[in-house]
Amino acid sequence: NFVSLSGGSETSTYFLSLDAVNTSGVVPNTFYNKYSVRFNGTTQLNNHFYSAVNFNYINSYSRVESSGQATGSVLDNLYETARDIPIQELKNVNNHFYSMQYLDTGGVERYGYYGAYYKNPYWTAEHYDNRNKSDQILGDVKIGYKKGEFNIYDRVGANISSDRSYYKSPQINAQPNDPLYSGLNYISPGGYAQSNYTGFRMYNDLIGNFHHDLSSNFGMNINLGHNVTIASDESLSDVIDPGTNGLVQPNFYNLRNNQGPVDADNPIHKHRNWGIYGDFIFNYQRELFLELTGRNDWSSALKHHENSYFYPGANASWVFTERLKGTGFKEKFLNYGKIRVGVAGVGNDPTEYANNRAGFTQAPISSSFGTIRTPFNSIPTYQIQNSFGSENLKPEQTREFEIGTDLSFFKDRLSGSFTYYNKLTRKLLTLVPVAPSTGYQFEWQNIGDISNKGVEVSLRGAPISTKYGLRWEVFGTYTHNVNTVESLTSGLDHVVIGGYSGMSIVAAVGKPYGTFYAADIQYYGNHPVVDKNTGLPIATSKPVYRGSFQPDHIASWGTDLSFKGVKLHVLFTGKKGGQFYSRNKMNMDFNGTSTETTVNNRNPYVLPNSVYQVGTTNNYLPNTTAMSPYDYYTNVEGTNLPAQGLVNASYVRLQ
Numbered sequence: 001n002f003v004s005l006s007g008g009s010e011t012s013t014y015f016l017s018l019d020a021v022n023t024s025g026v027v028p029n030t031f032y033n034k035y036s037v038r039f040n041g042t043t044q045l046n047n048h049f050y051s052a053v054n055f056n057y058i059n060s061y062s063r064v065e066s067s068g069q070a071t072g073s074v075l076d077n078l079y080e081t082a083r084d085i086p087i088q089e090l091k092n093v094n095n096h097f098y099s100m101q102y103l104d105t106g107g108v109e110r111y112g113y114y115g116a117y118y119k120n121p122y123w124t125a126e127h128y129d130n131r132n133k134s135d136q137i138l139g140d141v142k143i144g145y146k147k148g149e150f151n152i153y154d155r156v157g158a159n160i161s162s163d164r165s166y167y168k169s170p171q172i173n174a175q176p177n178d179p180l181y182s183g184l185n186y187i188s189p190g191g192y193a194q195s196n197y198t199g200f201r202m203y204n205d206l207i208g209n210f211h212h213d214l215s216s217n218f219g220m221n222i223n224l225g226h227n228v229t230i231a232s233d234e235s236l237s238d239v240i241d242p243g244t245n246g247l248v249q250p251n252f253y254n255l256r257n258n259q260g261p262v263d264a265d266n267p268i269h270k271h272r273n274w275g276i277y278g279d280f281i282f283n284y285q286r287e288l289f290l291e292l293t294g295r296n297d298w299s300s301a302l303k304h305h306e307n308s309y310f311y312p313g314a315n316a317s318w319v320f321t322e323r324l325k326g327t328g329f330k331e332k333f334l335n336y337g338k339i340r341v342g343v344a345g346v347g348n349d350p351t352e353y354a355n356n357r358a359g360f361t362q363a364p365i366s367s368s369f370g371t372i373r374t375p376f377n378s379i380p381t382y383q384i385q386n387s388f389g390s391e392n393l394k395p396e397q398t399r400e401f402e403i404g405t406d407l408s409f410f411k412d413r414l415s416g417s418f419t420y421y422n423k424l425t426r427k428l429l430t431l432v433p434v435a436p437s438t439g440y441q442f443e444w445q446n447i448g449d450i451s452n453k454g455v456e457v458s459l460r461g462a463p464i465s466t467k468y469g470l471r472w473e474v475f476g477t478y479t480h481n482v483n484t485v486e487s488l489t490s491g492l493d494h495v496v497i498g499g500y501s502g503m504s505i506v507a508a509v510g511k512p513y514g515t516f517y518a519a520d521i522q523y524y525g526n527h528p529v530v531d532k533n534t535g536l537p538i539a540t541s542k543p544v545y546r547g548s549f550q551p552d553h554i555a556s557w558g559t560d561l562s563f564k565g566v567k568l569h570v571l572f573t574g575k576k577g578g579q580f581y582s583r584n585k586m587n588m589d590f591n592g593t594s595t596e597t598t599v600n601n602r603n604p605y606v607l608p609n610s611v612y613q614v615g616t617t618n619n620y621l622p623n624t625t626a627m628s629p630y631d632y633y634t635n636v637e638g639t640n641l642p643a644q645g646l647v648n649a650s651y652v653r654l655q
Contacts, residue, residue, distance in 0.1 A: 011044040025064070027074050028125045032062040048147050055139040063131045069583060071188070071242070072128025072169060079584050080118035080591050093123045100127075100186065101172050111174040111186050117591055119186075129168040136161040140203070152208040159201040167193040169242050171250035189246025192253040195237040204228045219286070223279040231271040239263040244373065261373045271352040272300040287322035291315040291342075299349035302395060309395040311345030336408035336415075348396040350389075350429045354444040358388035387431065387442035394446050398425045404456075416459040423452040424486070428507075433496045447495050448488035450513050454481035469564040479554040483512040502642035503581045504543065512548040516579065520544050520643035524611055524620045532612040535604075535627035539640040546643045551650075552577030574652035586645045589633045597633055604628050 004017035021034040036058045044050050066072035081087065090098045097112040100123045104110050112120070137160045144153025171190025176182065207225040214220060238255050239262065240247065246259040255262055277295035293313040300307070317340035324330035360382045365372040374381040404419035427446040434443045460475040485507045488495055494508035494517065504517040521537040522529040529538050558571035588594035592602070599605065604626035611620040637644050 013042045015040040027065045028122060030063050030065055030125075032060065034058065034060040048145050050144050050146065052142040053139070056137070058134075058136045058138075060134045061132070063129065065125065066128055066130060069587070072124055072130070074121045074125045076584070076587070077118040077121040077124050079588055080593060081115065081121065083593060087121070090120045091122050093120060093126065096177055099123065101170070101174050104177070109172070109174045110177045111172075112177055115591075116184070117587075127170040129166075131166045133164045134161065149212050150208075150210050152206075155203075155205045155207075157203040159199070161197075161199045163195075163197040165193075165195040166253075167191075168253045171247045188242055189259065190250060191240045191242035191246065192255065192257070193237065193239040194255065195235065197233070197235045200232040202230045217285050219283045221281040225277050226275070227277070228274040229272070231269075233269040235265070235267050237265045261375070263373075269352050270300075273349065274298055285322065287319050289315075289317045289319075293344070295347075297347055297349070299395070301349045301352050301354060302393065303355055303391045309347045309349075309397070311347045311397065313342065313344035315340065315342035315344070317341070332410075334407065334409055335411055336406070338406045340405070341403045342401075344400050344402070346398045346400075348398070348429065350393050350396075350444060354389040354429070355391045355393045356389050358385040358440065361385050384439065386440055387444070388440055389444040393429065393444060394427045396425060396427050396429045396446070398423060400424075413465065414461045416457070419456040421452070421454060421456070425450045425452075427489075430497050430507075445495075446489060447497075447507060448490075449486040450507070451484050451486050452481055454479060469562075471560075471562050473560045474558070475560075476557040477555060480552065481550070481554075483548075483550045485509050485511060485513055500581065501583055501586070501645075503645060505549075508545060511545060512550040514550055515548040516546045516581065516643065516646060517543045518546065518642040520546060520641055524613075527609050527611040527620065528607055529620070530607055530610045530612055530623050530625070530627065532623070532625060534631070535606060535610070535623060535625035536632055536636050537607065537610075537627075537641070544643070546646055547579045549578050549580055549649065551575040571655045572652060573655060574650070576650045578649040579646045580649045581642075581645050582647045583645065585647055586638050586642075589644075590638050592633065597629060599629065602629055
């Protein structure tokens, strides 16, 4: 629902709107409600001074499902549910075979056991309750002075947000109602978490503009500015963790209803950046254009007295169709054409405190024997944080060269653009793992240089455009980018930048940033190597590179059909190439719900084209031993072959 009111006079304008959005999610019990108020106003104070005010208040309230492989994830429980279980029937959680928690006639808490690794997704959606309340205020006030070719204004803005999140995990201690599964109890002590976040952003921009025609042929436009950004983020979270703590009374979600110490976290982050910049544009007969830019920033996240970084830019373009004015070629065929070339720079500072030494924190100390929580025997304990920074961090710098053209034909009935770019990012900033023997886990580093080279193409045409208002347009875009890690400052072949469950994501010299690095099936040529006795694949002796998350091609195609204000819009978007690591795929393989586990009706079979090694020699012979799919998916793949969790990231999407 949306309603607005607008109006004005010769010297003032105003706009007021109220907006409400209420939606129900696909997952039962989930919803999203948003309400907003917006006001914009302008006033011409006198002949030269003017002012403007913008204000927006947004309130939202939502209930969402847990994501990933979280205990309360509805999607994860659906993935792991056997294909022969009727999902729709599970909606009746009062049925004892579908319920996860009910009392039998003897007062014993029971559940309907039908899987070792998942729960009824309908029951999960009802009892795992995650909610968020949010308030946000955005606004700015501008006052300016304009006289002739000169305009200067100062704008002060703020973005203030407050989020409150609540996470409820039910307490349960149920026995299976089927005696066949006696002893396989479903136990969870329950938990509760509450998180409050307050964010504050304040901006100030002082901008001056001067445009002047030096002569009938030459013109210029100059922008000079100053910007200050101050950011503050504070979070306060308290957790009764079901894994190490629990609720005393079931279904009473309160931080006082705790069996042990409540985990508390209160991070505070502050960041300040200020800069000055200039933009100078010159033109000759509005045919030749030259633009020179420069900006210098000072960041609080860098070492004092070494926190300044400058990045310049220059662009030139030629609207060559200005030379064709008055010709039939321009009027009937090529009505607009421009050639452009440019070089540009962009600077980037690290996140706040990335240049600090590691501080101290209170956190649980976990081991295979259990978890020690602070305070221990009433004595508070502290430990050094697991990540540290370097005071010698340098700002990340990106330099780019670009050349291209923009063309329009047949009075804009057909248009297109082409761009080639070559971009180099030096001193890339990221958090990288370090050897545990150092006593830490991560370190902030300038890890090296990365290049991006590619082309961007766009086309738009209107095969039909009538004076009666009927117009049909088709349009498309294409991007091809080649990303390469050019060098690493550490001198290593690669640096780990992330990962999960045995899969590392690395920056490797000569490969795309974000290359996957993990153990995979060993190959002899194009033949998978297996164990002679079991027929099961053998893992590589060390991790291997297996592609990256970078796509090779990105494209879109769409069409608009409009008639007298009514429009039909269709858009296809897609990516080709690249991969992603799917823990869901590995879980589905493990429990037998994925398609590949049904090969040969789940009976033993010989892995196609497989070979086995003869002793320790370099001789390999064809394999004839059938492997057990059950053994492979439950004992080999998930434990020894994380690279088998990679999935093709290509897609085509209709919007």
